Amino acid sequence: MQSWWELGEWSGQRGSELALYEITCPFCEERGNFKVAHHAEKKKPNGRKVLNFDTLECGNCRGYVMCLWSASHDLHALRVLPWPLKYEKHPEHWPASVGRFWLQAKRSISAENWDAAAVMTRSAMQAALRDKGAKGANLKQEIEDLAGQGLLPPIMKEWANALRELANDSAHPTAAQPATNSRDAQDILSYLDFLLEYLYDLPKQIAEYRARDGGKTGV
Ligand SMILES: [Zn+2]
Known part of the structure; x- marks a missing residue:
């Protein structure tokens, strides 16, 4: 607007x-x-x-x-x-599993549950990457795979490599594992927001743009 x-x-x-x-x-x-x-x-x-x-x-x-x-x-x-800071639902055009984990990640951040936020963020990310057919043994490899296929831009790969929290695996915790800090949890959630915008929101906007005026816009 x-x-x-x-x-x-x-x-x-x-x-x-x-x-x-x-x-x-x-x-x-x-x-x-x-x-x-x-x-x-x-x-x-x-x-x-x-x-x-x-x-x-x-x-x-x-x-x-x-x-x-x-x-x-x-x-x-x-x-x-002001608007409600609590998230009620995820965008309908996202796969349900991606949206469900994303919603729980947002709610965990609001409640300052940093470990839970990181786990849910990684789960949403994994669901989205697999939905797009990514292959790899961990999130960084899956992101690299999609970037290799040209489905993600190089900058998303570079950003993923900079995120410490992406390498953690708090779904399978060890006794010595340190707590997730608030900034790391917020950093990977920002990454997830961009990833979902790139994988789901932009293609939808482009499809809507093409369908506008009975498909006469562009070629
Ligand atoms: Zn009221």
């Missing part, structure tokens, strides 16, 4: 009205229990597009969020601040 006036123009949720039932409270985590406490709007100069600025009040905990939203035809999109 290059301009706020594009909000709700090309992507978003169905309907031209704000779907309050879709919003989750960042404070008490109750979903769809908001009412509009204050409404303001701004119309685009020389245009019909309207940006709505709503203050929403949670019916459960009386917390407030600010919701910026805008509609076009039968579509609307919104940005809510």
Whole structure:
């Protein structure tokens, strides 16, 4: 999105009205229990597009969020601040096993369970690499294999080699194994986020781009 006036123009949720039932409270985590406490709007100069600025009040905990939203035809999109820091679901176009481990990795990071976060991150990574047909005895070899096939760029291989935590195997711990530190856990989770974007999100975006306007975009 290059301009706020594009909000709700090309992507978003169905309907031209704000779907309050879709919003989750960042404070008490109750979903769809908001009412509009204050409404303001701004119309685009020389245009019909309207940006709505709503203050929403949670019916459960009386917390407030600010919701910026805008509609076009039968579509609307919104940005809510603050948003829930807890992850509820994984993107639907990812394989279920990848998403399940990724979700648990994110939740473990939020709860500061660094060992658990590292284990779940490595599990998600392994599920994704195997889904793409990677071969190897460990994660670094599997990443190297995909890079060798041209499915991952050299920079992803280089980054993987720099990550200490990737070489660990806390699924099969030894008595002397040190605890995972917070930065290492966050580092491999950042790597996983990029990997999943590269393996699943980008191809989906390209397919959507090609399908746009009945497939007339590009060749
Ligand atoms: Zn609430």
